Amino acid sequence: MEKQLILNLLAVARAFATSRGIELSTVGRVAAGDWRFFDHISDGAKTFTARKYDLVMVWFSENWPAGEAWPEGVARPNRAPQ
Template sequence: MEKALASNLLQLASAYGAATSLSDSTIGRLCAADGRFFSRIRDGATFTVKKYDEVIAWFSRQWPEGAEWPADVPRPVIIPEAAE
């Protein structure tokens, strides 16, 4: 399962980078506060489910207009925060 989740994150980073011309390190800093986040995943590093959820939610909220979300990566439904 972890390999599938890692694959999802790497696919999103690749597609997002292609759509925005941002590097993996910049995307990692933006979505995970870690410029080496994606290179570590490629090297086999693990991550928590919480971090996965945070990163995939970030991608969903920040996804570029007109860019196609990878078809085999489930996209989370982001519920807007309630106005106070």
């Protein structure tokens, strides 16, 4: 399951970075509070909690560029985690 969550995070992060014309490290800094976040999860150097996953995905959902399609196959959260 963790592998799928990593793929979800990376798909959303890459789509966001592309749509904004920014680096993945910038996305990591603003979305996850760590400019290396996406590098670390993609190479297996670090893991993350379910809460971190939820927080990052909600950040993306709330800050998603208007007119851009959300990545297909990735569930989009509709509210902040409690």
